[in-house]
Structure formats: C-alpha cells, structure tokens
Amino acid sequence: MQRYKNLxxxxxxxxYEIGDRAITIRFSGGDRYLYTDQSAGADNIAEMQRLATLGSGLSTFISQVVKERYARKLD
Structure with missing residues (x-):
C-alpha cells in the first residue's frame, strides 16, 4: 500500500492501494476497506483515486459522499 500524504x-x-476500478483504504484505526465501481460508483472511485494520489481530501470525500458503500471490509 502507498502511504497517504495527508497534506x-x-x-x-x-x-491506499489503487486497483482496476477499485481502491483499498487503510484508516488510522487499522481497518481496511475495499471500494469498487460496483459498490461506490465509477465516478466516485475515480475521484477517490485522484484524491488519494493528490494526498488531500480523501477522508472528507469518503465521509460525505461515499459513506459506507464499500464492497467489503478486509482482514
């Protein structure tokens, strides 16, 4: 996984880890979630990938837009 810049x-x-039409996010508590085109929508995944690479705004976007539309929680 790539370290999030957290500007x-x-x-x-x-x-985070960017995949094909997906992104995996690790939060500060250690939980990891997989978000996919199917679970969160293609436009939202594209925006999450952009924000992850940018290093700013990803957590806010998830909490305000994507919310709990993850495909699954990972171990």
Missing amino acids: SGESGVVA
Missing part, C-alpha cells in the same frame, strides 16, 4: 495533517486515511 492537511488531520486525515483518518493512512494508506
């Missing part, structure tokens, strides 16, 4: 210093996201 604001306040994000709950610590790492």
